[in-house]
Amino acid sequence: MKKVLFSLAFAVMLFSSCGSDENVPVTSNTGDLVAEVTFDDFTAKAVSSTAIPVTSWSNVNKIQLFLYNSGTGSVAFSDIIDPSISSDKTFKWTNVPEGTYDLAIVANINEDNVATSLDGGANWVKFDAYNVINKALNTDLFIDLKKSNLPAGHTFTGKNPYAPASEIFTAYASNVKIEEGKTTDLSGAASTLKLKREISLMRIRVDKTNKTDAPALSSVDFANAKNFLAVENMPVGLGLKVGTFAGGIYSTASDASRIMIASEGVNTYNTADPASTSYNPTAIIDAQFTLWKDIQILPNATLAEAKAPSGDAARRYFIILSGWAPAGYKYADGTVAAVAQPVYWAGSVKGVFSPNVVREVNMTIKSKGYPQIPNPQPEGELIIEVGAPENWNSNIESEPLDV
DSSP states (O other), X not given: OOEEEOSOOOOOOOOOHHHHHTTSOOOSSEEEEEEEEEEEEEOOOOOSOOOOBOOSGGGOOOEEEEEEOTTTOBEEEEEEEOGXXXXXXXXXXXXXXXXXXXXXXXXXXXXXTEEEESSTTSSOOOOOTTTTTTOBBTXXXXXXXXXXXXXXXXXXXXXXXXXXXXXXXXXXXXXXXXXXXXXXXXOSTTTOEEEEEOSEEEEEEEEOOOBTTBTTGGGSBTTOTTOEEEEEEEOOOEEOOBTXXXXXXOSSOOEEXXXXXXXESTTSSBOSOOOTTTBSSOOOOOSSOOEEEEEXXXXXXXXXXXXXXXXXXXXXXXXXXXXXXXXTOBOTTSOBOSSSEEEEEEEEEOSOOOTTOEEEEEEEOOSOOBSSOOOOOOTTSSOOOOOOBOOSSSOEXXXXXXX
């Protein structure tokens, strides 16, 4: 893929020294740091859907800066910036402790749907400019999905619910030398810090037309208040670049008990293409796939692996979708609904979800569904075809999933 700079151009913003002075430890040897921030982007290719969510500074709520020891990850300096206060995207910090550091800027980890911890996940506390000092990234300082609630009216066994991932961006620089009385400048074309999206986008498209083995799908209500869409088998934690660890998800196994509640209620599924104000282009639905939902999700392969976990069932995402069946509806197991009640379909996705990539999962409902939430199916029961990629500032990868 060919990288190109994002079309937005950003000038210079200087933060006053009085504001920055309050956010650093007291030290006699300090220097200044200037950093310019923009977005990393990729060219696009065509596949089934073409809609790309628009990326702009409206996607970024807060940015947190970390200067830290390259080996231990211990944080020496931090600050939190609200980029919306100005159209300029070059920032200046004064009174930065003298030394040589690695630098990370992280966008949106201060969001309400991100869980952060100062003690490795034992307790959850929002990061600020002070409480992270002298804490080690990825050990003391831990970033994870935030817990949520299971949808009411459904039976789940041994599941811990989580909210969809926040849109986290990162950028890094190494060997940043801060000297007393001098300014270290990371602005300009050669040094600009380019924000890269750390999450993936799972685009689910659903074909709910009647089939030979599912002749009554048209009677199922996909706009019922009790419907939900969920993804099981979440990774645990999202780390920053320290030492030989490149950042992203950890090499530890995904947790099958973690279930992301992607959407629920009458708007569980979208039935029209998105607005041009939020997507460009906007085409997602067609005559076959008439329901869709975009889900922000963690990658399911480490940056070191950089490959689809097709041979690793422990990393695969398991998608559950529900509808509302009328009384008299006959399920795939032969039972008949005595009253209106849920109907479920589910399947495993074999392909990888990489950072900043849109993976399109085309779910063709070919069965009548089940009255209980299905468990993950054994290896080999699903046929997965991965199509050509298209970008969300990266690739959209098409993947049929028959359920």
